[in-house]
Structure formats: structure tokens, C-alpha cells
Amino acid sequence: MNHKTETELHNQAVKDLAEVLPKIAQYKAKDRLKIPAQDMPCQDPVVRRSNLNEVALGYTLEQARLEAMRCIQCKNKPCIAGCPVEIDIPRFVQHVAEGDIQKAIDAIKEFSLLPAICGRVCPQETQCQLTCTTGKSLKDIDKAVAIGRLERFVADWERTQGTIKAPLVKTETGRKVAVVGSGPAGLVVAADVRREGHKVVLFEAFHKTGGVMRYGIPEFRLPNEIVDQEIDTLKKMGVEIKTNFVVGRTRKLTDLLDKDGFDAVFVGTGAGLPMFMGIEGENLIGVFSANEYLTRANLMRAFDRDNADTPMYYSKYVAVLGGGNVAMDAARMAKRLGAKEVYVVYRRTEVEMPARKEEVAHAKEEGIHFYFLQNAKRILGDDKGRVRAMECLRYELGEPDSSGRRRPVVIEGSEFTLDVDTVIVAIGNGSNPLIGQTTPNLNVNKWGNIIVDKETQKTNINRIYAGGDIVLGAATVILAMGEGRRAAAAINKLLAGAG
């Protein structure tokens, strides 16, 4: 593996930029395509395997400008259509190329409130970068303009400058909105509704805010500092935050409207119950849902074994079942917690893996093993009820299924045993039943996800809206934000009409 240090990448960029800059005004598209794509500087894989610090270190200004100059400012701007919140990408990229980062951040913020987060966790290769003309011209999607990294650079620049401005809040309207859940959907709704001058109370079930960005996504991918920053901005805008408050239990959803005087409610309670395989041995000691494993390590800070009261299992050989971002996070966390070997076991192939490409690449660099076309058949325990091995089956790809991916078909008689002491199940989540259980009139589908109007995110109950994973099932931060945006617009419209 070829690991270039931060300094090497930066020095090269300084040199290249000095060469390109005087001529850039004359550059045609074909000249721009020759500007070298900028690699993301990263912590050394050997070092980072034992710390929680962020893996990707971020571009320097020179790298960012060079990368931005690779954008040919094409006419049809397919990147915008690929973005769930339709950021005017060519415009902000143009500002970066010119070195005017303040203008770049202003341009992004017209569309997205959480660029530092999205720049880090969006699956750009299936969204804005998928159809990038630069990438297409170079016949390599990996050579698309690194829009996500540029977005991150711009947002980080603003944060380190200390110039983050809380959005302006209009005159108080006297209206009051409850936002349930402080994950990505909730944060966006809180900000957008507050801007119109409505009072906002943000309810969070945990003792800390941020939802999946706090309990799920590890700090090596999204540092807490970034999430804290976003929450601080909301506080500065006057959003009231109530932690340790489980809507549905501490207060019924409808009571917020009927008894507590809220004019509207947004439900963004996120994904819920972790799914298990339903195989023998799944309740042995040493089998965890990825949710549990990551929540312990992240939210409860059990990564810091010396200081945290929440215990973390000691693992030497770990199997992770699944191929999404959560599986990558769990595998890499296990490695950082001291596991000797970590195996990601996935029943399809690398092509079908839903995880972000960059995370898979990082995981490989960190020494995580990938076992494709295999799946667990049962988990075997010792006489103390602890995991000692996992029996697996091999698969081959058959005909495409309803998702368009080729269906994995089991190869009969292909059983083999993997010696592990820990199994982490990362095959997705069902919906959280709490709101449904305690709000009998709310329409949910057979998976328990709340049914909403696609235009407005309104549920069947007046003045109650919903969005994010509680509606979508397990999706992404940016899709949740998109839903939050729509819901906030509908709530603002409702309150304006009523006012």
C-alpha cells in the first residue's frame, strides 16, 4: 500500500498549484482534466488502528484549490441533481478554485446546514460524484471531482476560522414546535423552523444529542467536536434542548399537541431495533448487534476502558456480519479495541456492498479481512455459553433479485468453521416501536415505519410530521436531512397560514 503523508501531499500540491495558477484563465476543459486528482491525506494505517482520531485529515488550501480546478464547470451540472438537498455544487467549487472560501461556504449554506457532517459521511460516489462530468471524461468514477472532500474542507475552514455565524432568526411568532430526536433530520428541522421565528424544543432520549452521529458513527469518521458545533449553533439560535426525554413514554406524542401547547411536532426518532440473523447461537455471550457494540464504544465511551464504567467485551477474533457502513464502523472499532483479526463476512461480493467506498478502502488498509460470498449458518459456544466459533456457508451469485442485485445462492455442503470469540451483527435495523406502540392512531407500515405524505412529510395525524430513518428504514444522514428540509418547509407553511 502506498501511503503518502500529509506533508508529501501538501508539498506536491503547492508545487502543482504554482504551475497551474498563472495559466488557469486560459485553461480549456481538456487542460483541467490533466490537473492531478488530489488524494485525501490520512493518518498512517498502522498508527490509527489503535486510536479514535479521525482517519481522513482533510485537504490543505492548495490541495482544495487544485481539486476544485478539476471541475470543468459543465453546462448540465449533473452533480446538483445527484444531491438530495441540491446544493449548487459548481458554484461553491468555483469559489474554492478561486480561493474565496467564505463565498464557498455561503453558497453551500444556502442549501445545507451541516456541510462538515455531510462532507464526511455522505455516500458521494452514489450521489453527486456518480455522474460528475470530469469523472465520466476520465472514464473513472474515482477520478470525479472530490466534491465531498471539498465540502468538508470548506466547512472545516469556517469552523477553524471561528467565523461560524448562527443563521438569522426572524421575529418571534409565538408558535411552538416540538422536534423529537436530535439526529440529522431533527437538527435540520430545528434550524429551519427556528429561522422563521417559531420557538423550537428539541427532545432527545439519550443524555447526549446527535442521535446516530453520536452513538453510531465513530469518532474516527465523524469527531464529536463537529456534532457539538452544530448543536451549539442551534443553541445560539435559541433552540431549547431537552435530553433524557423519551417522547411516547415520558410524554405521549399527542400530549405534546393537546396538553403542552405545541403547534406542530416533527418525529425523527431514527432507526430502531437491530435485526438479528435468527440463527442458532445468536444469544451466546459475545454476540452483539452493531448498535450495541458501537453505542458502548461511542456514546458510553467504553473505548476508554480505563475511565468508562460501561464495560467493553475483550475480543481477539471478531466476525462482523454485513456489508454496510455500520459493518465497516463496527469492524474498524473492534480493531481499534485490540482485536487481533477482524473478518467482515458478507454474502454478496464487494461490488454489491452498500458501504461507502472510502470506508471499505480504509478498512482494508487497517488490516480488516473481507470474506465475500459467505454467511453465518450458526454460532457455536463453549461450556460457559461464550462464542468459540462460527459455522459459515459459501454462496455464489444467481439471478438479480428485486433490489436489482444478483441474489446470493447457497452452495450446499460448503460448511466451514471460522474460529472467533465475538460476532457482531450489522445487517440492519427494524423501526423503533416506541412511538407506534404509544400512539395508536398513527399510521405505520408493516415494518413499523411511519407513513408520510411524500411532499410534506405529514403523517395521518394533523400537525404531526416525520422523517429520517423512522420513515425510510435505514438510510443515510443526507437523506434524513432532505426529509427534514421538506418537513420544516411544510411546518413553516402550516404555521404561517395559521398565523
Place this chain on the structure above:
Amino acid sequence: MNQITLKKQLSTDVFLMKVRAPLIAEERKAGQFIMLQVDDDFGERIPLTIADASEKDGTITLIFQVVGKTTSDLAALSEGEAIPSVVGPLGKPTHIEKFGTVVCVGGGIGVAPLHPIAQALKKAGNHVITIIGARTKNLLILEDEMRAIADEFIVCTDDGSYGRKALVTVPLKEVCEKNPKPAMAIAIGPPVMMKFCAETTRPYKVFTQVSLNTIMVDGTGMCGGCRVNVGDKVKFVCVDGPEFDGHLVDFDNMISRLSSYKDIETKKHRCKLEGCK
């Protein structure tokens, strides 16, 4: 929020605390629990059953035994101090109706969660037979309170230092043999005690409800750490329970899972005591 308005030591390791939590006091029903944390940064979240509540005073009553780091930190708090995080009420409330004769069995600290249930059953018009027990006399709690709501009351200790010298399963068997047999039983206490209560009532086909206290991280259905086998299904204690049909619960697996972190915790506890860090 969460100020301790009253603290009382009930026995050697058992404490009672009244905590200001008006919303929880208003919403809670018998059988539900809260999660609490004594340190918001590095503390552990632990589930505790709500033993009682006063809507008027806006308080809930917690009864807990000091068994580990968090419960000992909790016991170190004084009246007037606040518990940093208290969240609830969680779990499904107990289903209360007039069943007829109900036998309520409480073991050790399990008498605390049993109390509000017995109270509600009595209020619903049931004939309540109560059996409470503990290893020894000074571990018995809430005897007067339980006696006050029981139509028939039996108290026993394992060592015979108070009441009958017997395990709670002995009088439970006698009650089941009565004609007519009780409509149902509720058993709350240490896992082994609940397991044997369920075994005791099984031959008599007396429906036996147990309340499980498993390892939990969030308590809202998100982690799955609390999962138990109930019949041929896997259930989450925090959102599907905490109460289940004791005849269907796989107690052996549950007891085994409760020991998941025993090694780590024992080692850590010893380290802190001996100051080896």
C-alpha cells in the same frame, strides 16, 4: 430536576430514594422502569424499577441494592443532590385487571418492583396472596407495606432468622395446591428464584408472570443487549417486556448472558480497591 428528596437505608446494601421527576411520576404505571446514570460522561446507564410514585409531590421512588460501581455511586449521593440523568418511564406497564386470586412472590430486592403491582392488583379487586422472602432477616424489605395490601401474607427466610424457614417456592407450591388454585402468579426476584417459581407453578398450569432485569444499554429498543428467548421467539426486555410468561422464558440463557462482563467488572473493581492503576 432529579433531586433526591429522601434517602433511606432499608437494609445492609439496600437503599430507598425519592427523586423529583414530575413527568415520570405522572406517566408511570406499575411494572415500568427508568434508566439512570450517575455521571453523564463516563457513567453507565442502568435500569431500575419504579417502586412507587407520587404525582402530587412529583417524585418517584427507587429501591436499589448496591451491587456494582453505578449503584455504589448512586448510594453515595445525599438528599438534595441530583442524579445527572434519569429517563423513563420505560417498558410496557403490567396488565392489570380482576383475575380473581393472584399470588405475588417477591424475593430480596424483587419485593420493590412487586409492590406497585400488588397494589394495583388489589385495587382492581383481586384477592392478593403475598409471599416475600430473603436470604436472611436483615435483607427483607417493605414487609409492612406488603402486609398492608395483602389478603394473605407469608414471609420466609432461607436461614430461618425470620418468618418461615423456607425458600419462597415452598409456600408457593402450597398455594397452588389449594382448591381452587390461584388465577395467576407473579414472581419477581433474582433470576434463579424466578426460574424456580416458574418450575413450581408449571405442573399446576398456573400462569406465572416474571419481570426480567437484564443487561441494557439504552433501554429503548436500540441495542438488543437485553434480548431473551421467550418460547421460540427472541424478545427485547426493554420494549417487549420487562414482563413475560415465566413458563416460556429461557432462564438458563438469560442467567448466562447476565455474566457477560463478570470477569471485566470483577477485575476492574479489584483494581480500584487495590489502587493498581
